[in-house]
Structure formats: C-alpha cells, structure tokens
Amino acid sequence: MKRGISYTAAFMTLLQRDLRIAIRHRGDIFNPLLFFILVVTLFPLGIGPEPQVLTRVAPGIIWVAALLASMLSLERLFKADFSDGTLEQMLLSPQPLSVLVLAKVLAHWILTGVPLILVAPLLAVLLHLDGNSYGALMATLALGTPVLSLLGAIGVALTVGLRKGGVLLSLLILPLYIPVLIFATSAIDAAGLNLAYDGQLAILAAMLVGSLILAPFAIGASLRVSTN
Amino acid sequence: MWKWLHTYADPERAYKLSGTLLPWFACLAIAFIGLGTTWGLLFAPMDYQQGDSFRIIYIHVPAASMSMATYMAMASASFVGLVWQIKSADWAAAAIAPIGAIITFIALLTGAAWGKPMWGTWWVWDARLTSELVLLFLYLGVISLYASFEDKVLAARAAGILAIVGVINVPIIKYSVDWWSSLHQPSTIKITEKSTMTNEMIFPLLINMAGFGLMIGAITLVRYRAEILARNGMRPWVRELATAEEAK
Numbered sequence: 001m002k003r004g005i006s007y008t009a010a011f012m013t014l015l016q017r018d019l020r021i022a023i024r025h026r027g028d029i030f031n032p033l034l035f036f037i038l039v040v041t042l043f044p045l046g047i048g049p050e051p052q053v054l055t056r057v058a059p060g061i062i063w064v065a066a067l068l069a070s071m072l073s074l075e076r077l078f079k080a081d082f083s084d085g086t087l088e089q090m091l092l093s094p095q096p097l098s099v100l101v102l103a104k105v106l107a108h109w110i111l112t113g114v115p116l117i118l119v120a121p122l123l124a125v126l127l128h129l130d131g132n133s134y135g136a137l138m139a140t141l142a143l144g145t146p147v148l149s150l151l152g153a154i155g156v157a158l159t160v161g162l163r164k165g166g167v168l169l170s171l172l173i174l175p176l177y178i179p180v181l182i183f184a185t186s187a188i189d190a191a192g193l194n195l196a197y198d199g200q201l202a203i204l205a206a207m208l209v210g211s212l213i214l215a216p217f218a219i220g221a222s223l224r225v226s227t228n
Numbered sequence: 229m230w231k232w233l234h235t236y237a238d239p240e241r242a243y244k245l246s247g248t249l250l251p252w253f254a255c256l257a258i259a260f261i262g263l264g265t266t267w268g269l270l271f272a273p274m275d276y277q278q279g280d281s282f283r284i285i286y287i288h289v290p291a292a293s294m295s296m297a298t299y300m301a302m303a304s305a306s307f308v309g310l311v312w313q314i315k316s317a318d319w320a321a322a323a324i325a326p327i328g329a330i331i332t333f334i335a336l337l338t339g340a341a342w343g344k345p346m347w348g349t350w351w352v353w354d355a356r357l358t359s360e361l362v363l364l365f366l367y368l369g370v371i372s373l374y375a376s377f378e379d380k381v382l383a384a385r386a387a388g389i390l391a392i393v394g395v396i397n398v399p400i401i402k403y404s405v406d407w408w409s410s411l412h413q414p415s416t417i418k419i420t421e422k423s424t425m426t427n428e429m430i431f432p433l434l435i436n437m438a439g440f441g442l443m444i445g446a447i448t449l450v451r452y453r454a455e456i457l458a459r460n461g462m463r464p465w466v467r468e469l470a471t472a473e474e475a476k
C-alpha cells in the first residue's frame with residue numbers, strides 16, 4: 001500500500017508543526033515554567049529559610065515541583081487537536097499512530113521539559129543544594145522528564161474527551177510518576193553524600209527506554225478510545 | 229478447544245452461570261475463613277518473639293496477597309475485554325475494581341495496626357508499604373476513570389488500558405522485600421522450598437488465604453450480576469426477570 005510520505009517525514013512535519021504552534025502561543029511555554037519556579041519559591045517560605053534544612057529537602061522539592069509542572073502542562077497536549085478535529089485526521093492518516101504520538105510527546109518535552117532542566121540549577125542555588133549534587137540533578141532531570149511526558153501522555157489521552165479531566169488526570173498519572181520520583185531523588189541524595197549514583201541513573205534510563213517503546217502504543221490505543 | 233468458553237460471553241448465560249456459582253463460593257468462603265480464623269486466632273502456637281500480636285497475620289497476609297491477585301484478575305479481565313472485545317469481561321473488571329481497593333485498604337490498615345507494636349510506628353516509607361499504597365491509588369484511578377465516562381463501553385476500555393499499564397506495579401510489590409532492604413520482613417511462605425514457619429502456624433494461614441480468595445470471588449459474582457443487569461436493562465430477558473420478580 002502506498003503510504004504517501006515516509007515515517008520520518010511524517011514525524012518531522014508533526015514535530016515542526018507543534019513547535020511552531022507553541023512558539024506562536026508563548027504563554028504555553030512560560031506558564032508551566034513560572035509555575036515550577038513559584039512552587040519552589042513557596043517551600044523556603046513554608047518550611048523556613050535555614051540552609052541546612054533546605055539542602056536536605058532541595059532534591060525532593062525540585063522534583064515534586066517538576067512533576068506538578070509537567071502534569072499541568074500535559075493537560076493541553078491533545079486538547080486543541082481534539083476540539084478542532086485534527087486528532088481525528090491523525091487517527092485516519094496512513095502513518096502509524098504511535099509515530100505521530102511520539103512526535104507530539106517529543107515536541108511537548110522540548111517545550112516544557114528542556115526549559116525546566118535549564119532553569120533547575122538556578123533554583124538549586126536558591127535552595128542551597130549540595131555542591132556535589134548538581135551533576136546528578138541535571139542527569140536525573142534529563143533522563144526523568146521525558147519519562148514524565150510519556151507516562152503522562154497516556155493519562156491525558158485517556159481523559160481528553162472528558163470535560164472534568166483535570167483532577168482525574170492527577171489521580172491517574174501521579175501514581176505512575178512515583179517510581180521516577182523515588183529513583184531520581186535517591187540519586188541526588190547519594191550524590192550529595194559522595195556515593196556512587198550510577199545504579200539509580202541506570203534504572204531511570206531503563207524506565208526511559210521502556211516507556212519510549214511501550215508508551216506510544218498505550219497512548220495511541222487511549223486516543224482511539226477517547227475519540228471513539 | 230476454547231469454543232465452549234465463548235458461549236459465556238453472552239450476558240444472559242454469564243448471569244445464570246454466576247448465579248449458580250455464587251452459593252458455592254459463598255459457602256466455601258465462610259467455611260474456609262471460619263476454620264482458618266478460629267484455628268489461627270485460638271489454637272495456633274504463639275510466636276516466640278512477637279507473642280500473640282503476630283496473629284494479625286491471619287488477616288493481613290491474605291488481604292495483602294489477595295490485593296495483588298485481585299489486581300491481576302482485574303487486569304486480565306480488562307485485557308480479554310480489550311483484545312477480544314468481550315463486553316462481559318469488561319463488566320467483570322468493573323465489578324472487581326472496588327473490591328480490590330477495599331482489600332488493599334484492609335491490608336494497609338492491618339499492616340499499620342501490626343506495625344505499631346512491632347516496629348513502634350504506624351507507617352514507614354519503605355518500598356513494600358509505598359508500592360502497596362500506589363496499588364490503592366491505581367485501583368482508585370481505575371474506579372474513577374470508569375465512573376467519569378457516560379458511555380460505559382468507552383469507560384471500560386479506558387479503565388482497562390489504565391489497569392494494564394498499572395500491572396507493572398504488581399511485581400514491584402511482590403519482590404520489593406527481596407530487592408531492597410526493607411523493614412518489612414521477607415516472605416515466609418515458599419512454594420518451591422520449605423517455608424520458614426511451622427506447620428501449625430502456616431496451615432491456618434493458607435486456609436485463610438484460600439478463604440479470602442473465595443470471598444473475593446463471591447463478592448465479585450454479586451457485583452458482576454448487578455453490573456450485567458445494569459448494562460443490559462433494555463434486553464428482553466432482563467425485563468422478564470424484573471417482571472417475574474415483581475409478580476412474586
């Protein structure tokens with residue numbers, strides 16, 4: 001069967017389209033980032049400004065804020081395409097849905113995950129993160145945030161057709177985020193104590209590879225359910 | 229070979245079969261749990277370290293192991309429903325989910341009650357306890373996703389995908405005590421080698437585990453019958469059933 005354009009071309013077209021749309025609505029990129037910064041700012045005010053306390057809790061705060069920011073930004077991943085019918089056209093296209101979905105998730109990660117990784121060291125300075133932990137922080141965020149985008153997209157795809165999806169989405173995907181949170185923060189803690197943390201990084205990388213392979217199929221199946 | 233099984237995908241036959249099975253499951257569950265609990269609580273020997281408070285094991289361990297088994301049952305039913313498009317399997321998954329959530333909650337609650345005298349704390353954030361808590365959240369996610377769709381055919385498919393994605397958590401719970409150093413003790417019941425408990429202690433435990441399984445089966449059948457009736461309200465056989473009930 002003739003498929004029109006190749007998989008790579010379809011992937012790149014969709015990726016460029018999503019990036020271009022996002023650049024024209026810059027608020028969509030900056031709002032989750034501002035949310036991330038604000039949540040992190042709240043913690044020193046809430047638990048007190050002592051540097052020792054902040055050093056201890058900094059990895060957890062940064063990661064929890066990253067989870068919430070990622071979840072908040074994910075909500076719009078399929079929303080616009082769903083309401084204007086683009087999503088149905090994607091489902092009907094001859095290209096496999098998992099390729100298209102992967103392009104959308106990658107675009108989402110470039111727009112929300114990468115800025116978050118770039119701004120994280122700055123927040124780590126504000127939270128007096130241990131000097132040894134910066135490498136681990138960056139490595140876990142680089143490996144972990146794509147996993148968040150991929151797993152979260154499953155939940156978003158399941159709830160895109162619902163009107164009251166927001167709260168439900170957090171119930172669906174936060175439990176799936178927990179393993180990422182545990183291994184990421186334990187890697188940063190280990191780095192702070194000058195211990196080896198490549199084991200935790202290897203597990204995070206395994207999660208990334210696993211979800212990169214399996215999640216697009218789950219997302220595709222969920223989208224077919226949601227659009228019926 | 230599996231042809232005979234397909235006839236039970238028909239809602240009416242599934243309803244009748246679950247009606248026939250229900251008294252068996254219910255009676256056996258009462259007998260097993262009655263025997264296991266009395267034996268365990270009154271006649272099993274006392275633990276030399278933990279004294280009498282170890283006896284909560286006869287509720288805690290069956291609930292905990294069945295919480296995982298129930299999840300697998302729900303996910304398998306969802307898988308059958310998704311792959312072979314059998315609606316009665318979807319209804320079974322929907323019927324199982326709330327039972328699993330309650331059983332998981334019981335396991336967490338009895339675990340906390342056991343932890344207080346033994347570890348000196350209600351709760352610790354270790355691998356097994358946390359992953360069991362995640363299991364509870366997964367159950368709640370499946371239940372609320374199923375509840376939030378108007379169209380129950382779509383609801384079952386969506387909840388089914390979530391249930392299958394969540395299966396990844398079950399082996400994590402099962403092996404958490406072997407993989408991580410945990411405050412929770414490693415499993416004492418071994419299938420392939422000799423268990424680390426004496427026979428007088430372990431027999432009532434095994435009986436109670438079987439009893440919990442049967443009890444969950446019985447409650448599932450009750451809920452499954454209700455689910456079938458709710459989803460087939462417009463079918464003539466359900467109407468006949470309802471008019472026959474009214475005439476009584």
